Amino acid sequence: YMHAHLAYLRRRWGIRHVTFYDDIFTANRRRIEAFATLMADRPPGLTFSCAARANEVDEDLARLLRAAGCWQISFGVESGDADLVRVHRKRSDLDDVRAKVALLKKNGIRVKGLFIVGLPGETEETIRRTIDYACSNDFDEINVSKFTPFPGAPIYESIRELGEFDEDWSRMNLLKFVFVPKGLTRERLESLYREFIR
Secondary structure, three states, X not given: OHHHHHHHHHHHHOOOEEEOOOOOOOOOHHHHHHHHHHHHHXXXXXXXXXXXXXXXXXXXXXXXXXXXXEEEEEEEEEOOOHHHHHHHOOOOOHHHHHHHHHHHHHOOOEEEEEEEEOOOOOOHHHHHHHHHHHHHOOOOEEEEEEOOOOOOOHHHHHHHHOEEEOOOHHXXXXXXXXXXXXXXXXXXXHHHHHHHHO
């Protein structure tokens, strides 16, 4: 279905590239291998980018995705602080991310690192470690969001115990600090965020 749909988009509308906004795009190995093999064997005439978890990527998958037309993969790193990563991304390892960035680039795939500032438990020191990690890694591109505790997220129920939360729906867009972890101020978060972007 995915292959047929992409072929239709190319044929009917002349689409040349799609991005799969799916955090778990590579989670089902059998499914992604079947899709990538079909894309490589019968190219629909377009390229794609996607997200993946570093622990799901290996040499074989990197080669297959590149042959299928994948030119960029985004890794949701979130933080460059190992303790925060253990709390918020239980199946992620910063050394593994660094190794997988190198592996993907070796196979001709660009890598985008996705980071978040203002996570519960964040401090000025953890933000500085994240900035250092992002800058010392070989990402082709990074994206830095502002932590937003959306309803339905596991942390939402206890968020008010972890800091100050302004649940103003007009501002809950990952671009404004609606949550401020204990020990920080909104002004300091903004300053560190700007430093990260620079």
